Amino acid sequence: MDAADRIGLGDRAEGAETPVAWRAAALAMLAGGVGVGLLSGHRRLGGAVPLITAGVAFGCVVPVAMASRRPPISPAAAADALAGAARKPTFSILVAARDEAAVLRRLVSDIGRQDYRTADGTPLFELTVVDDRSSDGTADAAGAAALDHGIVDVTRVITRRGEDLPDGKGAALTAAQPEICNGDVVLVLDADARLEPWFLRRAAGYFAAGSAAVTARRRILGAERGWLAGAQADEQTLDGELNRGRWSLGGCSEFRGNGILIRRDLLASVGGWRAAALAEDLDLSSRIAVAAGERVVWAIDAEIWEEPVGAAGPLWRQRLRWAEGALRRLFEHGPAVVASPKLSVAARLDFVAYAGQLAVPAVVIGSAAAAAATGRRRGLLSIIVGYLGISAFLGWDSLRWTKASNGDPLQAPERIRRAARVSLFNGLWLLVVPRALVDLAFRRGPIRYAKMEHHGAGEPAAAVRARAGGDVPGAV
Numbered sequence: 469m470d471a472a473d474r475i476g477l478g479d480r481a482e483g484a485e486t487p488v489a490w491r492a493a494a495l496a497m498l499a500g501g502v503g504v505g506l507l508s509g510h511r512r513l514g515g516a517v518p519l520i521t522a523g524v525a526f527g528c529v530v531p532v533a534m535a536s537r538r539p540p541i542s543p544a545a546a547a548d549a550l551a552g553a554a555r556k557p558t559f560s561i562l563v564a565a566r567d568e569a570a571v572l573r574r575l576v577s578d579i580g581r582q583d584y585r586t587a588d589g590t591p592l593f594e595l596t597v598v599d600d601r602s603s604d605g606t607a608d609a610a611g612a613a614a615l616d617h618g619i620v621d622v623t624r625v626i627t628r629r630g631e632d633l634p635d636g637k638g639a640a641l642t643a644a645q646p647e648i649c650n651g652d653v654v655l656v657l658d659a660d661a662r663l664e665p666w667f668l669r670r671a672a673g674y675f676a677a678g679s680a681a682v683t684a685r686r687r688i689l690g691a692e693r694g695w696l697a698g699a700q701a702d703e704q705t706l707d708g709e710l711n712r713g714r715w716s717l718g719g720c721s722e723f724r725g726n727g728i729l730i731r732r733d734l735l736a737s738v739g740g741w742r743a744a745a746l747a748e749d750l751d752l753s754s755r756i757a758v759a760a761g762e763r764v765v766w767a768i769d770a771e772i773w774e775e776p777v778g779a780a781g782p783l784w785r786q787r788l789r790w791a792e793g794a795l796r797r798l799f800e801h802g803p804a805v806v807a808s809p810k811l812s813v814a815a816r817l818d819f820v821a822y823a824g825q826l827a828v829p830a831v832v833i834g835s836a837a838a839a840a841a842t843g844r845r846r847g848l849l850s851i852i853v854g855y856l857g858i859s860a861f862l863g864w865d866s867l868r869w870t871k872a873s874n875g876d877p878l879q880a881p882e883r884i885r886r887a888a889r890v891s892l893f894n895g896l897w898l899l900v901v902p903r904a905l906v907d908l909a910f911r912r913g914p915i916r917y918a919k920m921e922h923h924g925a926g927e928p929a930a931a932v933r934a935r936a937g938g939d940v941p942g943a944v
Contacts, residue, residue: 486908490799494909497795498902501827505834508847518850521831525858528821532713533865539716543769546673553676559584559593559668560651560732564640566600568659569609571775571924575661576610580617584668593668594622594650600640601628635917637725638748641741646732654735656728660922662689662773671729671770680734681756682765683711683749684727684772689926692873696783697776699893702863702870702886706894709866712766719818720805721764722753727772734760746915747793754801757819761810768869773928777920785918787896791826791904792915798823828855829901852898859894863887 508517550556561579565572576595584592595614599607607625614623628643637658646654653675655668667684674682685708691701707724715721723730728749735741738755745751756762777783805811805819832855835848864887872878878886 485912485914487799490796491909493799494795494905497827498830498905498909501830502834502837504827505831505836505851506838508835508851509838509842509844511844515847517831517835518847518854521828521851522854522858524821524824525854529710529858529862531717532710532719533862534713535716536709536713536866539712539766539768541674541677541679541765543670543673543767546670546677546767546769548673549677550669550673556584556592557652557672557675558650559653559655559672560649561593561595561655561657562598562641562644562649563595563610563657563659563661564598564600564637564644565602565606565610565659566640566919567602567604567606568922569602569604569606571660571922572597572606572609573613574924575657575659575663576613576619576623577617578661578663578665578667580614580619581665582663582668583665584672591619591622592672595619595624596644596649597623597625598640598643599625599627600643601630601633634743634914635919636743636746636748637917638741638745638751639743639917641748642743645740646736647740649732652732654728654730654732656725657772658726658774660775660924661726662926662928664771664928667770667772671767674765674767674770675729675731679765680731680760681723681753681762682729682767682770683721683723684729684770685766685768686724686726687771687773687928688776689773689928690776695889696778698886699889700776702867702890703893705866705869706859706862706890708766708768708869709862711764712768714818714822715763715766717818718812718814719763720753720757720811720815720822721766723749723764725749726774727770728752729767729770730756734762745793746796746917747790750794750797751801754797754805757811757815758801758804758808759810761808761812761815763815771928773926775920775922775925778923782918782920783896784900786920787900788904788907789918791897791900792908795826795901795904795908798826826901829898830905832898833902852895855898856891856895860887860891863890 504517563575579595582593586592597610607627610625614620626643628640671682671684686704688697688701688704691698711721725748734756738759741748742751753764777786802823806816832851835851839845839848864883867878867883867886870878
């Protein structure tokens, strides 16, 4: 067993049982939200609850939406910074994979096609694949693909083996801590990720412009194939607008798991990867905010494509993990973020406001209980309409980034339809968050990480356009 695995076991021992303080906080959030929601059934005070909820929400999202139009670093500015850089940043790409032979070859192929190289063709990147106890030949698939695509000299495979090791992506990444990486920047990809040839070049521009932490724009493969995949695609676009706006306003913007980009020295300074983190992206976001006052840059032109979740059961399990990961991050790191002298007042207030949305589903439960008990449903309907209306507003606004199949902006009817779809889809959080609060408060024993199955379906939009003979922006 190597040092990384020993670190993982230590985290497991410390984090196997949820701390009592976190259980109490989960119960308090659930009870407090329900209590506020119950007020919506009050004859005199009932009207104030939805008004206050909607007012606070719109007061937060409208400035975010406007700020997303004026990022501190534009794609053009990033490209100019890279062109003028005396030394271009190098990358260490990390992929944690468990039974991912079916999709890993495609990712390694995409990495082999990256145009981010020296004048003589030498890659300005290296690839490390962590084979996390796979039984399907993941390690062999990674090595063979690296050989086939000409990057075997800059590729290594680390096999993670042992009994009772902690599960999850963060745990697997402990086998590739920053001290074994050679690049200036560490990039984390999921095994199902797909990249266009210019991805690293575009991402490098943001670091050349002075950024220390960047998250890529997540796109969904095959979004046109069905309602569920399309809703997830638009959800990612909406989430991107939120984080781009928060970053632009000076807020506490955050990583997203597929496409974490962080300077290696910054990652090392906060202790590297943690096996105990259920949501490694949010965990790392808060740790760099507390320790260094770093906020995460959102790069709209550095796109990573990934598979959608294809069925309701896996989608529920994925979102439940996301929700509990967000809650655990809040309880573990929230007080330190709010108290951090490294962050501006705006960043700390932004964190509080963004975390506050986790209480809204409990308010809805309380409002539903009040409606059932009193027969007065106006408060419940007002809160739900406000919640869905805010999602629809952000969905409509963020879809300005999305193009139709012919490359033109979406027409108004299509934007309205898709904004309504993503709004309804986001209603899932009204069910997921309360369940996550209950699990966090009452479940005993270690968390079980729900892994998503990948099948290798779909290609990035640029590849589809190239086959059709269309223009491929950014290609060289």
